[in-house]
Amino acid sequence: MEFPVYIHIGGLRIHPHFLFESLAYFIGFRIYVWRRKKSDISTVNMFWLIVGAALGASLGSKLLFWLENPAWLLSISEHWRELFGGKTIVGGLLGGLIGVELTKKLVGITRSTGDEFAFPLIIAMAIGRIGCFLTGLDDHTHGTPTAWITGFDYGDGVLRHPTQLYEIGFLFFLAFALFAAKKTSAARRQELPNGLIYIWFMFGYLAFRFVIDFIKPTPHPYFGLNNIQLACVLGMMYFAYRMFAVSRNANILKGSHAS
Numbered sequence: 001m002e003f004p005v006y007i008h009i010g011g012l013r014i015h016p017h018f019l020f021e022s023l024a025y026f027i028g029f030r031i032y033v034w035r036r037k038k039s040d041i042s043t044v045n046m047f048w049l050i051v052g053a054a055l056g057a058s059l060g061s062k063l064l065f066w067l068e069n070p071a072w073l074l075s076i077s078e079h080w081r082e083l084f085g086g087k088t089i090v091g092g093l094l095g096g097l098i099g100v101e102l103t104k105k106l107v108g109i110t111r112s113t114g115d116e117f118a119f120p121l122i123i124a125m126a127i128g129r130i131g132c133f134l135t136g137l138d139d140h141t142h143g144t145p146t147a148w149i150t151g152f153d154y155g156d157g158v159l160r161h162p163t164q165l166y167e168i169g170f171l172f173f174l175a176f177a178l179f180a181a182k183k184t185s186a187a188r189r190q191e192l193p194n195g196l197i198y199i200w201f202m203f204g205y206l207a208f209r210f211v212i213d214f215i216k217p218t219p220h221p222y223f224g225l226n227n228i229q230l231a232c233v234l235g236m237m238y239f240a241y242r243m244f245a246v247s248r249n250a251n252i253l254k255g256s257h258a259s
Helices: 016-036 043-066 070-074 076-085 089-107 115-139 163-187 196-215 227-258
Strands: 007-009 012-014
Touching (some): 012 016, 016 115, 043 227, 089 115, 089 196, 115 196, 163 196, 196 227
16 A cells, blocks of 8 residues: 555546545535524624634644744744644644634624534544545654554554544544533433533543644653643643533523522
């Protein structure tokens, strides 16, 4: 098996990263639009939320990637191609969050809007990781060499952790768990607090990335952690606080109804 695994459609020879990243954006957006029909936010405000999310995600994915290897920043003239060509999902998620929150303040939205994004993001990320896997070593998303039974040869004779496949499996598990939580809540006629699905999604994914990045061959110059793990720690702290705040507000609201 040779990497990258090009996809042949008719007379076209398409790079897997480009194809699956494009599919991820398209399918994720279509699922979001389908779920958006149930939202009470106006079309204009939702448009600006999407713009804010896209701009924040683009900027965040770049900025966090630049912290991966501090030596590159010190020699930017030699590594500008790597710096401007790379990006990271965690930076995109956190940057998108900041972009959405700033946009909400500008347009006057006060309620949580994250639940509309959770499942489209999960599906889009899983599709995108297929492209990462099929790209092979050039994508730099593989794991370290391993003797585990899951070790995969990307074409150079070395067995490595297929961390892209681990992530796809985790995303499917996370989607199932969140869907089951929604169904269980509906069956009990106890609606989940608004925004909680998104909080669970983000906390779960950041926790997964914190662990999985220990077996990625990226520099770990920050007290034994890499740039992604530092961002994950900060993100988990934020979402743990959000989880507490949402649960507390839900209990207060429940108590006021009971009285």
